[in-house]
Structure formats: structure tokens, C-alpha cells
Amino acid sequence: MPIDATQPYDDANIFAKILRGxxxxxxxxxxxxxxxxxxxxxxxxxxxxxxPKGPYVSWDDFSARGSDAEIAGFVRAVGHVARDHVGPGYRLLANVGGDAGQEVPHLHVHVFAGAPLGPMLAR
Known part of the structure; x- marks a missing residue:
């Protein structure tokens, strides 16, 4: 089922369950x-x-409803993970909605690294 980035947050999604342990x-x-x-x-x-630890469906949802502290804290956390846990040469990706390939209705940023990643999109 495609993700609608404007749908209400579903606290039964897999990332919400991970956050709750x-x-x-x-x-x-x-x-x-x-x-x-x-x-x-x-x-x-x-x-x-x-x-993010808050209940946000997508980047659109987060940027519209997140507090300044949540937004700054999340962006800093992504930077920290990329710098200190992944290393130099990485790609960040946040899919928004079904057309972009978002599979879980909780905002998430992918951090890819460890090898040459090639072009951003197939040509």
C-alpha cells in the first residue's frame, strides 16, 4: 500500500514499535x-x-509541525551519525510519499556509505 505523506501518524508502524522497544x-x-x-x-x-522520536509521517509533516528544538536536534543527530558513525563519503536520502518509495509512514533518513554509490538516479 503506497504511503500518503499527508496521512495521520499511525503509531503501529514498525519504527514506532522500534522506538518503544x-x-x-x-x-x-x-x-x-x-x-x-x-x-x-x-x-x-x-x-x-x-x-525522529516524535510522531511524524514524513519530512513535509516534520517541517510543518515539529518544534524548532526537534528540527534542530534531528538535523544535528543526522549530521552526528554521518560524521561519527558512518565516516567520510556518504549519501543522505529521505523519501516522501509512495511515489518516492517511502515504505514506512514515519520520517526516516537513510545514510548510505561504505563504497562508491554511483549516480543518484538511473540514467
Missing amino acids: EIPSKKVYEDDFAFAFHDIAPQAPVHVLVI
Whole structure:
């Protein structure tokens, strides 16, 4: 079922369950605003997901409803994970909605690294 980035937040989504500790994950980083963990189906040698702790469906939802502290804290957490846990040469990706390939209705930023990643989109 495609994700509608404007849908109400569903607290039964897999990332909400990970945040509540109902589903295990391989944690990389955590602070007051974000939680980062290894993707269970990595698309690169290093593939980490960074999610905000608040109930946000997408980047659109987060940028519209998140507090200034949440937004700054999350952006800093993504930077921290990329710098200190992934290393130089990485790609950040946040899909918004079904047409972009968003599979889980909780904002998440993919951090890819560990090998040359090639072009952004197939040509």
C-alpha cells in the first residue's frame, strides 16, 4: 500500500514499535530527538536509518509541525551519525510519499556509505 505523506501518524508502524522497544534493532546512536539504527535490508555496505522520536509521517509533516528544538536536534543527530558513525563519503536520502518509495509512514533518513554509490538516479 503506497504511503500518503499527508496521512495521520499511525503509531503501529514498525519504527514506532522500534522506538518503544517492542521490536529489537541494532542501535547506532540515540539522543533526546533521534534514534539511529542499522537497516535490516541494507542497500549499501553501511546503511543506517535515523528517525525522529516524535510522531511524524514524513519530512513535509516534520517541517510543518515539529518544534524548532526537534528540527534542530534531528538535523544535528543526522549530521552526528554521518560524521561519527558512518565516516567520510556518504549519501543522505529521505523519501516522501509512495511515489518516492517511502515504505514506512514515519520520517526516516537513510545514510548510505561504505563504497562508491554511483549516480543518484538511473540514467
